[in-house]
Amino acid sequence: xxxxxxREIRWFATKGTGTNDAVRMxxxxxxxxxxxxxxxxxxxxxxxxxxxxxxxxxxxxxxxVMEGTGIFGGLVCLLSRFFLRVPYVFSSGDAVGPFxxxxxxxxxxxAAIYERFLCRCSAGFIGWTPYLCGRALTFGAPRAxxxxxxVLGGNSAVDREASRESWRAQWxxxxxxxxxxxxxSLEWNRHRQYGYGLELVRAAHRVxxxxxxxxxxGDGAGRKRLCEEAGDLLGKRIFLPGxxxxxxxxxxxxxxxxxxxxQSMDGVGLFRYTTKISEYAEACLxxxxxxxxxxxxxGEGWMWRLPGGGPWEESYVSALVALLETxxxxxxxxxxxxxxxxxxxxxxxxxxxxVTKFIEEILEAxxxxxx
Numbered sequence: 001x002x003x004x005x006x007r008e009i010r011w012f013a014t015k016g017t018g019t020n021d022a023v024r025m026x027x028x029x030x031x032x033x034x035x036x037x038x039x040x041x042x043x044x045x046x047x048x049x050x051x052x053x054x055x056x057x058x059x060x061x062x063x064x065v066m067e068g069t070g071i072f073g074g075l076v077c078l079l080s081r082f083f084l085r086v087p088y089v090f091s092s093g094d095a096v097g098p099f100x101x102x103x104x105x106x107x108x109x110x111a112a113i114y115e116r117f118l119c120r121c122s123a124g125f126i127g128w129t130p131y132l133c134g135r136a137l138t139f140g141a142p143r144a145x146x147x148x149x150x151v152l153g154g155n156s157a158v159d160r161e162a163s164r165e166s167w168r169a170q171w172x173x174x175x176x177x178x179x180x181x182x183x184x185s186l187e188w189n190r191h192r193q194y195g196y197g198l199e200l201v202r203a204a205h206r207v208x209x210x211x212x213x214x215x216x217x218g219d220g221a222g223r224k225r226l227c228e229e230a231g232d233l234l235g236k237r238i239f240l241p242g243x244x245x246x247x248x249x250x251x252x253x254x255x256x257x258x259x260x261x262x263q264s265m266d267g268v269g270l271f272r273y274t275t276k277i278s279e280y281a282e283a284c285l286x287x288x289x290x291x292x293x294x295x296x297x298x299g300e301g302w303m304w305r306l307p308g309g310g311p312w313e314e315s316y317v318s319a320l321v322a323l324l325e326t327x328x329x330x331x332x333x334x335x336x337x338x339x340x341x342x343x344x345x346x347x348x349x350x351x352x353x354x355v356t357k358f359i360e361e362i363l364e365a366x367x368x369x370x371x
Contacts, residue, residue, distance in 0.1 A: 014068030098267025181215030195222025262311035286335035
C-alpha cells in the first residue's frame with residue numbers, strides 16, 4: 001500500500017455538495033494548494049459512503065477534511081485513518097452527542113462515544129465556536145482552531161429600505177408593521193415536538209400588540225406543523241412564505257425589524273453561535289435569544305435574553321409574550337444602534353488565514369511522522 005501523498009487534500013461536506021456548508025469549507029481551504037472536493041449526497045448517504053471510501057483508497061491524500069459530523073462521513077474518516085493511514089480533520093457547528101440525543105434519545109450514549117472517538121482519532125478540529133473547540137480538545141482532539149463563519153446569504157450592502165418594501169409587498173405584510181421573525185431550516189424535532197419558529201407562532205396567538213406581525217422564512221418538515229399551529233392567523237399575523245435562495249437571504253432579512261434566535265440551555269444550544277448570527281448582525285437586527293454564552297460574549301446591548309430551558313417551554317414563551325407586548329420602535333432603534341458595524345469574529349479573510357496555517361502545520365506534522 002503506497003503512503004499518502006502529503007501534498008494532496010481531499011474534503012467533503014456531509015450536508016451535501018453545493019450546500020452552504022460546502023461553500024464554507026471551499027472558502028476556508030481556498031488558499032491551500034491541491035485541494036479537491038469529493039462529492040457527497042445527503043439523500044444517498046450509504047452510496048456516498050462507499051464512493052468516498054473508494055476514492056480515498058484510490059487517491060490516498062495527505063489529509064481528509066470533513067465539514068459536518070454525520071455518521072456515514074465520520075465512518076469514512078475513521079476507516080481512512082485506521083486502514084489507509086490517511087489523517088483527517090473535521091469541522092462542526094454542534095456538539096455531536098447532545099445534538100443526536102436531542103432528536104433520538106435512545107441513540108444518545110452511542111452518539112457520545114462516537115463524538116469522543118471522532119475527536120480523539122482526528123488530526124485536528126475546526127470549531128464554529130470557541131466553546132466547541134474546548135469540547136473537542138477535552139475529548140482528545142490534538143489541536144483546534146475556531147472558524148465561526150461569515151455572511152453567505154448574498155450581498156450584505158443591500159438597499160435595506162427598498163428591499164424592505166419589496167419583500168413586505170411580495171409577502172402581503174403591511175409596511176407599517178413591526179416584524180419579528182427568523183430565517184432558517186424549519187426541521188421538526190419529534191422528541192421535543194418543536195421546530196424553529198413554533199415559539200413565535202404560539203406567542204402570536206397571545207400577544208395583543210396591534211402593530212406586531214411574525215415572519216418565519218424557511219422550509220422543512222416543520223413548516224407544515226407551523227402552518228397548522230398558525231390556524232386562522234396564517235397570512236394575517238403569521239407569515240410562512242417558504243425558503244428564499246441563498247443569494248437573497250440578506251435582502252429578505254430587510255423585511256424584519258427584530259430577529260428571533262431560539263436556542264436551548266443544554267448541550268446543543270449552549271455551544272452554538274448558529275450560522276444566522278452574522279447575518280442578523282449585518283442586517284442590523286436586534287436579536288431575541290436565550291442566555292447562552294454567545295448572547296453575553298457577542299450580544300452586549302443588542303440582544304434580549306429570555307429565561308427558560310428551551311424555546312418549547314412555557315417559561316420561554318411567556319417571557320417572549322411579555323417582551324413583545326411592550327416592544328416599540330424606539331426600543332428597536334436603540335438596540336440596533338449599538339450593533340457593531342462589523343463583528344470581528346465573523347470576518348471571512350482572517351478565518352481563511354487561520355485555517356490555512358492550521359492545515360499547513362498539520363500536514364507538516366504528519367509528514368514528519370511518516371518520515
